[in-house]
Amino acid sequence: MSANQVLLRGMTAAELTKKILGNEPLFVLDVRNESDFNDWKIEGNQVQTINVPYFELLEGVDSVLDKIPANQEVLVVCAKEGSSKFVAEQLIEQEISTVSYLVGGMKSWSEHLEPVKIGDLKDGGSIYQFVRIGKGCLSYMVISNGEAAIIDTLRMIDVFENFAKDNNAIIKHTIDTHLHADHISGGRRLAELTGASYWLPPKDADEVVFDYQNLEENADIMVGKTKINIQPIYSPGHTIGSTSLIVDNQYLLSGDILFVKSIGRPDLAGKAEDWVGDLRNTLYNRYKQLSDDLLVLPAHFGKSTELGEGGKVVARLGDLYRDNPGLNIQDETQFRKAVTENLPPQPNAYKEIRQTNMGKITPSDEEQREMEIGPNRCAIHDN
Known part of the structure; x- marks a missing residue:
């Protein structure tokens, strides 16, 4: 040698x-x-x-x-x-x-996921963030009394299976906050393998070709015997069906509506002009009615500067209303211009990714890897 x-x-x-x-x-x-x-x-x-x-x-x-x-x-x-x-x-x-x-x-x-503990739940259990550091995607697992729910599940489902097993939890729910365009969801496949319920906002599911549970505001999703409630909040703008989740009255899982340093873009289904009003209403009205003390857990981050202690991506909602540029555009015309003009390039293969997440096409594992290569680009800017 x-x-x-x-x-x-x-x-x-x-x-x-x-x-x-x-x-x-x-x-x-x-x-x-x-x-x-x-x-x-x-x-x-x-x-x-x-x-x-x-x-x-x-x-x-x-x-x-x-x-x-x-x-x-x-x-x-x-x-x-x-x-x-x-x-x-x-x-x-x-x-x-x-x-x-x-x-x-x-x-x-691109495929590595790093689990990071975000915090404990009031009546027992924990919430974890899975940081896909190479692509800026974030998934979540809520564990309580031997049960688990996974939110915005990524394609590498073995990571979630193994983590739940290591924590003696049975996966009961997989939830997508919206129909993703930057990465292929593993939620439906993981639900099929584990017998869990797969939840998807019905307004994003007009073209899907599979069965799912309706993720709507009247939906009641429980995890564990201690009744850790996941409360859906209809919050359109990134997509027409985008639905945020409040977990344990502590955590706001904002999907691709609100990020730590930016806000979601409304153009990935080609309907920016139609959805910009929904986006503004969600951010400037619906979210405003929530507690400032909720900890915002987004589905993506843009740059490594958004990674906090131990890799956490989290911020207090009240602090974001003070510091996030996307939440401080008071003029509606300027807001419309900011979220529809001079946007970053759209995610690579986003049309094919949407088709895959609808169940319309079934690319091979290698094709899925190629489709996902590159950054997520779900925000209006990366500052």
Whole structure:
């Protein structure tokens, strides 16, 4: 075995996540094409990243040696893994010893989920947030007295199955706050595997081809013998059916209506002009009637700066009304302009993702991975 083989090591997405959440310094050399890098990259408060496409390094890595800081851990990243291993081996030959490559590449980074405990429930039980750090998606699990409900379930359902099992909980409900356009929901498939009830807002389900429970304001969803109530609140705007949830009178699961630093976009079904009034009414009227002390738990985050202690993405509702730019546009005309003009690009393959979540198409696992590659882009801006 050569020295290179001995020294070259891979860093898993889980290990990388722990470094980012722990604010450990890391230098990332991303060798994907420039367009892919500009679309979506690894970010963190202590992460420094440069992009040098792989084809520029085929003849050697001399051109990047002076860009790599001394005495700092280096992670080489590519789409799938192979190119980063090749470049990492060359760096080791140049006596840069603290080098690793990202195992599984950006595909594995896109799929990693990190469970983070948000807090306890009043009559027993807990609520957990699952941070899909590479894509900015957030799922939730409410556990009480041996039962679990999962909200905005992501495609990697084995993570939720295993977590519930480890916590001695049976999955009773899977709930989607709306018909997602940026990622493929795992809610229906997980419900089918576990015998749980799958809940979906009926106003988002006109075209679905499967059975579901109506997620409406009069719906009564209980988790556990202690009756931890999940109270649906109709909150249209991102979609016409968007429905928020209040858990245990403590937590507001806002779906894609309200984020920590922004608000939801109304255009992913091609109906921005129709839905902008609903969005404003939800944010400026319906949510205003709720307690300022509710802790807002959104379905997405935009940048790593929104990650709090331990990776939590959470904010008090009253604080968001003070600090969130999207909640402070008093002029209705200006609000309409802000949420319909100069929006970020729409999520990759969002039309196909919507079709998948309706049950109209059934792409393979690999096709689903490709459809989801890239950022979520569910907010009107990323500030």
